[in-house]
Amino acid sequence: MLYHVTMDVKIPQDLPAAERADILAREKAYSQDLQRQGKWRHIWRVAGHYANVSIFDVRDNAELHEILSALPLFPFMEIKVTPMLRHPSAIREDDS
Template structure:
């Protein structure tokens, strides 16, 4: 199942800089782990914002939920999740 997830990160002003740096490093490591597994298929920055648009390939809604709430920066994120399905005109066979 493919999902588009729009993530906006809002770390509060005055939040401990060292803790924020640790969370960002842990977030990057988790992202790279999920990307290597093929679960986090794509990520794009939103220009001018601390935000991204990502495509996830998961087995279920529950799996996506567990991944998202397990992200180190989750407590500071606002997300919008959109389910996707293959468009019949797509030339790509991996667009499930």
């Protein structure tokens, strides 16, 4: 199942630099692993914001929730999820 997910990141300014660096490194490794697995299909940065727009391809709501809540930056995120399904007028068969 495909999901359109927006993530706005709001890291506290007073978070110690070492802790911030550790969280960001773990976030990058985790997200890249999910991309390699095909679960995090697309990720785009939102210009001018510490935010991204992503497409996830996972089994169901429960798997998406498990993935998102395991993000190291999760405590500092505002997340909006929109389930998606194939449009009947779509011509590409490889993007369902």
